Amino acid sequence: MTARERGRVLAAAALTLLLAWLVLYPILLVGVDAAHGDAIAAFARRPGEWQALWASVWISLASVALAAAIGIPLAFLFEWLEFPGRKTLGSLIALPAVLPPFVGVIAFLFLYGESGFVARAVQQLLGLAEPPWRLQGAGAILLVHAYSMYVYFYLFTRAGLAKLDASMLEAAQALGAGPWVTLRRVTLPLLRPSLAGAALLVFMTALGSFSAPYVFGGGFRVMTTQIVASKLNGELALATVETVALALVAIVALALIRRTEGSDVLFALGKGIAPRRRQLRRPAVRGLAAAAGWLFAFVLLLPHLTLLLVSLVPYGTWTTETLPPQVSLVNYQRLLAEPDRLAPLLNSLWMAAASTAAAIAIALAAGALVRRRLPWRWRSPIETLIALPWALPGTVFAIALAATFAVHEPLALRWVLVGTVVLLPLAYVVRNLPLTGRAVLAGFGQIDPALEEAAASLGAGRWTAFRRVTLPLLKPALMAGGSLAFVAALGDFVTSIVLYTYDNRPISIEIMSSLRVNEIGVAAAFGVILMLVSAAVLGVGARR
Amino acid sequence: MTAFLALAGVTKRWAHEVTVGPVTLDIARGEFVALLGPSGSGKTTLLRLLAGFETPDAGSVQVEGEEVTRLPPARRRFGMVFQHYALFPHLDVGANVAFGLAKTGAERRVAAALALVDLAGFERRRVQELSGGQQQRVALARALAPEPRVLLLDEPLSNLDPTLRERTRRELRALIKRLGITTLFVTHEQDEAFDLGDRIAVLSRGRVEQVGTADVLYEQPATLFVATFVGRANVLRGAPAQALGAANGQVLVVRPERLRFGAKGLGGVVRERRYTGAAAFFQVETEGGERLEVLAAPDAARVGERVHLEAVKVLPFAEPR
Known part of the structure; x- marks a missing residue:
C-alpha cells in the first residue's frame, strides 16, 4: 500500500464513521431503546396504534394509485401528442412541486376547507346555513397527496417515454400487435423501471407525509401524526416504538418495490430515437385538448393563487363574504418590520443554507472518495449510508436524533443538543444527504476519468485538477442537488415540529402558530414567501 | 409478369422541399430487391411506407392485387428487421420470436424459426447476452416466424463487423432464397446490394433512378448519378x-x-x-x-x-x- 492509498482508506474510514454516527447510530439507539422497557407491550395492546399503522399503509397505497392514475395519462398526453400550448402547459403541470408540503396543505385549507373559497361560494350559491362540507379525514389527506404527488409519476413516466425506442413499438406493430397490445406487452413493460421508481417515491413520500394528516386528519391518525402526538404528550418510550414500527414498514416497502423494479439494463439495447409526437389535426380535437389542458393547469394553480389572495387579507376584515372585502400589503409590511416576525424567515434561510452547504460538502467528499479511488468494500457502506435517510420517514430521524442527543455521554459520542439551535440544522443535513448525494454521485459518474488524467498530464496537481476540471463539470449536479436540498430544508415541517426551539423556530412553525391565533393573512404571507423563494431556487438549480 | 408487390406513384412529402417519390416499382413473387442509395435518398422512407409506418400522400401499394396503402402495419403481414434489430429487452429470445405468433403451436414454430437461423435451443437466453450477429439472427427469426408475405430489411448488416458481415450476407441470401420469400432490403453499400439483390433499385433524392441487375447498372447506367454512384467512375x-x-x-x-x-x-x-x-x-x-x-x-x-x-x-x- 502506498502512502497515497493509505491516505484514501483513512479518509474513507473517517467519512464512513462520520456518516454512521449521523445516520445509522441514532436509528440503532432508537431500536435499542424501543426494545427495552414495556413500551412494546403498550404499543401492541392499544388498538389505536395498529389502526394508525394500517392507515399509514393504505393511505400510502391509495396515494400511489391516485398519483399514477393522474400522472401516467398526463405523461403520455404531453409526450406523444402535439397540440397548441403543449410546452407551456407541460412545465406548468409540474407546479405543485414548488409548494412546500405544509404550505400546500394550508393553501388547500384556504381553498377547499370548510371556510375556504370554494365552500363559501357553494354555500352562498345554494343559500346554505352551514358550510357544505368539512375537509377532513382520509379523503382530504388523499386529495392533497394526489395533488402534490402525481408530479412524480408525471415526470418519471415522461422521462421513461422519452428514452423509449420508437423501433420497439414499430417492431411490435410489424408483428401484428395493435395499439393496445403494444401498450400492454411492450410500452408498459419497458416503462416498468420508471413506473416502479415513481411508485417507490410516492409511497415513501406518502408514508412520511405529516403536514396533510396533521392539518386534515382530525380523529384520523396515521403513524407520523401518532408519533408526534406521543412525543408531545411526553410518552417518549412509546414514540420510539412507534418510530421503529414506521421504519420497519418503510424498509419492507422499499424492499418489495425494489424487487418489482426489474433491471436497469432494459434500455441497454435501445439506440433509436423516441417516437415522433402525433399532431392532433382535427380543429375540434385540438381545441378540446388545449382547453382541457389550460383548465387543468388553472386548477393546479388555484392553491398558489389562493395563498396569494389570502396573504393580502388584513387581520379581522374577512368574515362571511365569499371573497375578502379588503386587500392590502399590510401583512407583508408587518412581517418585514416586526423583528419577531422576521426572525423565523431568517432562521429558515440560515438553517437551509448551512445544512445544504454541509450536505454538499459531505456528498463531494463521498463522491471524490467513492469514485474509482476506493476498493469496493469501502464504496458500498458510504453509498448506503448516504441513501439511508431517504428510505426512512422524516419523523423517524427527528425522533431518533431527539433521543440520541438528549443525554450527555461523550464516550458514547452523545451530547445534549436538544434545546440548542444546532440540532434542527443537523437533522436537515441528515435529511438532505440523499438529495445532494444522489446528484453528486451521479455527476461524478458522468465525468470521463480521462479528463482528470489529461489535467494531470498537463501538470495540474490533484487539487488543481479537482478545482479546475472536476468541480466545473460537477456544477450542474451540485446546483440540482443543492437547490432540491435547500428547498426541502426551507419548507420542512415534520422535522422542525419535533426539534425546533424558540431561538431557531422556522417559517413552517411560525405559519402554524399564526394559524392558531387566526392570523391567516400572516400565515399565507409566509407561505407566499416560501413558495417564491422555493420556485426561484429550483429555477436556478434547473438551469444548465 | 404480374407483380406480387406493386408500388404505383407512391409519394410522401415531408417538408416543403423534401419529397420521396413518386416511386413506381413492380416486384415479382420471391424476388430479392435491394434499395440502394446515399443517405437522405429516401430508401428508408420507402421501406417504412411499405411497412405501413408512414402513409403516402399519393399513390398505392398492392400485394397480390390487394390494396394495402392505408392498412396499419399490424394488419399487413409484412415482416421487418430493424437496423438496430429492436429486440424487446424485457423478453427472452423465445418470447421475442413468439411475439407475433398465436398461442397455439407457438413453441414449435419458435423452435423452427430459431433452427432456421442456426440458433436452435436459444429460447431462454436473454437478448442482452447475445453477440451482435446472434441478435441480428434473432431479429430475422422473429420477423420470419409469423410467415409474412413480404420481408423488409433495414440495413440489417450495418451493425456487424466487416468479417462477419460478408459471411452473414451469404447466409442471409441462401436462407431467403431457400424460403422463397419476397424481400426488400435497404443498403447504402454497393457491394451488399450487388451480392444480395436479384435486382437493385438505385435511389437518389427520393426518386428511383434505375432498376436492374448489377451488370446492367454497371454497364448501362441510365443516368449520370447511377454511373457515378454504382462503381468507380x-x-x-x-x-x-x-x-x-x-x-x-x-x-x-x-x-x-x-x-x-x-x-x-x-x-x-x-x-x-x-x-x-x-x-x-x-x-x-x-x-x-x-x-x-x-x-x-x-x-x-x-x-x-x-x-x-x-x-x-x-x-x-x-x-x-
Whole structure:
C-alpha cells in the first residue's frame, strides 16, 4: 500500500464513521431503546396504534394509485401528442412541486376547507346555513397527496417515454400487435423501471407525509401524526416504538418495490430515437385538448393563487363574504418590520443554507472518495449510508436524533443538543444527504476519468485538477442537488415540529402558530414567501 | 409478369422541399430487391411506407392485387428487421420470436424459426447476452416466424463487423432464397446490394433512378448519378472529354478498368500508384489538372512517368441541368 492509498482508506474510514454516527447510530439507539422497557407491550395492546399503522399503509397505497392514475395519462398526453400550448402547459403541470408540503396543505385549507373559497361560494350559491362540507379525514389527506404527488409519476413516466425506442413499438406493430397490445406487452413493460421508481417515491413520500394528516386528519391518525402526538404528550418510550414500527414498514416497502423494479439494463439495447409526437389535426380535437389542458393547469394553480389572495387579507376584515372585502400589503409590511416576525424567515434561510452547504460538502467528499479511488468494500457502506435517510420517514430521524442527543455521554459520542439551535440544522443535513448525494454521485459518474488524467498530464496537481476540471463539470449536479436540498430544508415541517426551539423556530412553525391565533393573512404571507423563494431556487438549480 | 408487390406513384412529402417519390416499382413473387442509395435518398422512407409506418400522400401499394396503402402495419403481414434489430429487452429470445405468433403451436414454430437461423435451443437466453450477429439472427427469426408475405430489411448488416458481415450476407441470401420469400432490403453499400439483390433499385433524392441487375447498372447506367454512384467512375467534361470522343456539351463517364495506357490520346503524368495485388490503381494528372483513375497491371506505369490514355469504352451523358 502506498502512502497515497493509505491516505484514501483513512479518509474513507473517517467519512464512513462520520456518516454512521449521523445516520445509522441514532436509528440503532432508537431500536435499542424501543426494545427495552414495556413500551412494546403498550404499543401492541392499544388498538389505536395498529389502526394508525394500517392507515399509514393504505393511505400510502391509495396515494400511489391516485398519483399514477393522474400522472401516467398526463405523461403520455404531453409526450406523444402535439397540440397548441403543449410546452407551456407541460412545465406548468409540474407546479405543485414548488409548494412546500405544509404550505400546500394550508393553501388547500384556504381553498377547499370548510371556510375556504370554494365552500363559501357553494354555500352562498345554494343559500346554505352551514358550510357544505368539512375537509377532513382520509379523503382530504388523499386529495392533497394526489395533488402534490402525481408530479412524480408525471415526470418519471415522461422521462421513461422519452428514452423509449420508437423501433420497439414499430417492431411490435410489424408483428401484428395493435395499439393496445403494444401498450400492454411492450410500452408498459419497458416503462416498468420508471413506473416502479415513481411508485417507490410516492409511497415513501406518502408514508412520511405529516403536514396533510396533521392539518386534515382530525380523529384520523396515521403513524407520523401518532408519533408526534406521543412525543408531545411526553410518552417518549412509546414514540420510539412507534418510530421503529414506521421504519420497519418503510424498509419492507422499499424492499418489495425494489424487487418489482426489474433491471436497469432494459434500455441497454435501445439506440433509436423516441417516437415522433402525433399532431392532433382535427380543429375540434385540438381545441378540446388545449382547453382541457389550460383548465387543468388553472386548477393546479388555484392553491398558489389562493395563498396569494389570502396573504393580502388584513387581520379581522374577512368574515362571511365569499371573497375578502379588503386587500392590502399590510401583512407583508408587518412581517418585514416586526423583528419577531422576521426572525423565523431568517432562521429558515440560515438553517437551509448551512445544512445544504454541509450536505454538499459531505456528498463531494463521498463522491471524490467513492469514485474509482476506493476498493469496493469501502464504496458500498458510504453509498448506503448516504441513501439511508431517504428510505426512512422524516419523523423517524427527528425522533431518533431527539433521543440520541438528549443525554450527555461523550464516550458514547452523545451530547445534549436538544434545546440548542444546532440540532434542527443537523437533522436537515441528515435529511438532505440523499438529495445532494444522489446528484453528486451521479455527476461524478458522468465525468470521463480521462479528463482528470489529461489535467494531470498537463501538470495540474490533484487539487488543481479537482478545482479546475472536476468541480466545473460537477456544477450542474451540485446546483440540482443543492437547490432540491435547500428547498426541502426551507419548507420542512415534520422535522422542525419535533426539534425546533424558540431561538431557531422556522417559517413552517411560525405559519402554524399564526394559524392558531387566526392570523391567516400572516400565515399565507409566509407561505407566499416560501413558495417564491422555493420556485426561484429550483429555477436556478434547473438551469444548465 | 404480374407483380406480387406493386408500388404505383407512391409519394410522401415531408417538408416543403423534401419529397420521396413518386416511386413506381413492380416486384415479382420471391424476388430479392435491394434499395440502394446515399443517405437522405429516401430508401428508408420507402421501406417504412411499405411497412405501413408512414402513409403516402399519393399513390398505392398492392400485394397480390390487394390494396394495402392505408392498412396499419399490424394488419399487413409484412415482416421487418430493424437496423438496430429492436429486440424487446424485457423478453427472452423465445418470447421475442413468439411475439407475433398465436398461442397455439407457438413453441414449435419458435423452435423452427430459431433452427432456421442456426440458433436452435436459444429460447431462454436473454437478448442482452447475445453477440451482435446472434441478435441480428434473432431479429430475422422473429420477423420470419409469423410467415409474412413480404420481408423488409433495414440495413440489417450495418451493425456487424466487416468479417462477419460478408459471411452473414451469404447466409442471409441462401436462407431467403431457400424460403422463397419476397424481400426488400435497404443498403447504402454497393457491394451488399450487388451480392444480395436479384435486382437493385438505385435511389437518389427520393426518386428511383434505375432498376436492374448489377451488370446492367454497371454497364448501362441510365443516368449520370447511377454511373457515378454504382462503381468507380472518372467523370470528364469539356476538352478532356472531347479528347476521349465526347460530343460537345456531353459528360463522359469512364470506368478505371476501361482506360489504358497507350501511345496517343489524353496526355498526363502518373502521380500516384496504389497496389492491390492483382492490379494497381494509377492516378494520372492531365495537363488541364484533372485527375483520372486507371486500373491496370501493376507494372503498367511508374510514378512520374508521362503517359497517354485511351478509353476502351465510355458512357456519354447529357450535362444535367
